[in-house]
Amino acid sequence: xxxxxxxxLIRLAVDLVNLQELPGPAELRAFLLEHGEPEPVEVGxxxxxxxxxxxxxxxxxxxxxxxxxxxxxxxxxxxxxxRPYLSDHDGTPWHVHVAEPGASWAxxxxxxxxxxxxxxxxxxGFEALAVCAATDCGQVFANxxxxxxxxxxxxxxxxRTRVATHRARQA
Numbered sequence: 347x348x349x350x351x352x353x354x355l356i357r358l359a360v361d362l363v364n365l366q367e368l369p370g371p372a373e374l375r376a377f378l379l380e381h382g383e384p385e386p387v388e389v390g391x392x393x394x395x396x397x398x399x400x401x402x403x404x405x406x407x408x409x410x411x412x413x414x415x416x417x418x419x420x421x422x423x424x425x426x427x428x429r430p431y432l433s434d435h436d437g438t439p440w441h442v443h444v445a446e447p448g449a450s451w452a453x454x455x456x457x458x459x460x461x462x463x464x465x466x467x468x469x470x471g472f473e474a475l476a477v478c479a480a481t482d483c484g485q486v487f488a489n490x491x492x493x494x495x496x497x498x499x500x501x502x503x504x505x506r507t508r509v510a511t512h513r514a515r516q517a
Contacts, residue, residue: 352462352465352466354381354382354462355458355459355461355462355463355465355466356462356463356466356488356490357381358381358455358458358459358462359404359459359462359463359488360486360487360488361377361381362377362397362400362401362404362455362459363401363404363405363408363486364485364486365377365401368394368397368398368401370391370394371389371390371391371393371394372389374389374393374394374397374451375387375388375389378451384436384438386436389451392450393450393451393452395452396450396451396452396453397451397452397455399452400422400452400455400456400459403418403421403422403456404418404422404459404460404463405486406418407419407463407467407472407475408475408476408477408486409477411472412467412471412472412473415463415467415472415475416467416472419460419463419464419467420464422456422457422459422460423457423460423461423464425456426445426449426453426454426456426457426460427444427445427457427460427461428443428444428445428446428457430442430443430444431443433447444457444458444461445457445458463475466488470488470489470490470492473495474488474489474490475487475488475489476489476496476497478497478498478499478500478503479497479498479503479507480498480499480503480504480506480507481507482506483498483499483503485499485500485503486499487499
């Protein structure tokens, strides 16, 4: 359970919120491994329930205004984060932890992603954390481009929306 880079934290938060399904511990374990967690990754039913609650809390950061986003992140940090400390557990390189030693996966994800999103929002503003404007999408994204407002999670959603708008005008 480590922090490697700010980009990893943002990607972890966005991908967690965008998870379509997380039916069981095996899928949560696969998600954590895909996002760079080193073995051993042991996940149980309790972890799954907690992670789903964290996911819903994080979604509110992308859906709300800056005051709501800051409130949610501050609540997550106050509840789950601890003073950062260096660790080299299990033969991993030195890295920073912001969750209690032995924290559950849900607690670790809450602390880690809240720190990443708070840092990102402080540098880019909460308007850079958004929900895709495509009516049939609902995915969230973090816009890292400076001075380039973005309304869609991918060019595909943007194109699909433009084409639908054009066809509606033609009809």
